[in-house]
Amino acid sequence: QLQLVESGGGLVQAGGSLRVSCVASGRDFSSYAMGWFRQAPGKEREFVAGIANSGVNTNYADSVKGRFTISRDNAKNTVYLQMNNLKPDDTAVYYCAKSGWSWFTNTDSTFDSWGQGTQVTVSS
Numbered sequence: 001q002l003q004l005v006e007s008g009g010g011l012v013q014a015g016g017s018l019r020v021s022c023v024a025s026g027r028d029f030s031s032y033a034m035g036w037f038r039q040a041p042g043k044e045r046e047f048v049a050g051i052a053n054s055g056v057n058t059n060y061a062d063s064v065k066g067r068f069t070i071s072r073d074n075a076k077n078t079v080y081l082q083m084n085n086l087k088p089d090d091t092a093v094y095y096c097a098k099s100g101w102s103w104f105t106n107t108d109s110t111f112d113s114w115g116q117g118t119q120v121t122v123s124s
Helices: none
Strands: 003-007 010-013 018-025 034-039 046-051 058-060 068-073 078-083 092-099 111-114 118-123
Touching (some): 046 078
Antiparallel strands (some): 034 046, 092 118
């Protein structure tokens, strides 16, 4: 079972950029798709982005398309989320998640391991 640890969250002004990272400890990281979700206060957790095990296939929520980029480095057991042109509505706790498969869907039922989350706050 992979253990996931996020880092890189923080406070940024609207229009700014931030990159969050997730390091996985354990075996077979390259066998599994990975994803990023977020949860804002008073809202349900929502899918942000996903990446297949090879890194070739990615998918994004409509709200972040063109602004966020997910990537992975299988040699470092790490998945990244580069966030550009941040908006106050992007404020949330961001969670890294591991899929149970080499593929993923945009629902959290596909994912079976979760990190503790990292706070991203965007000021207006």
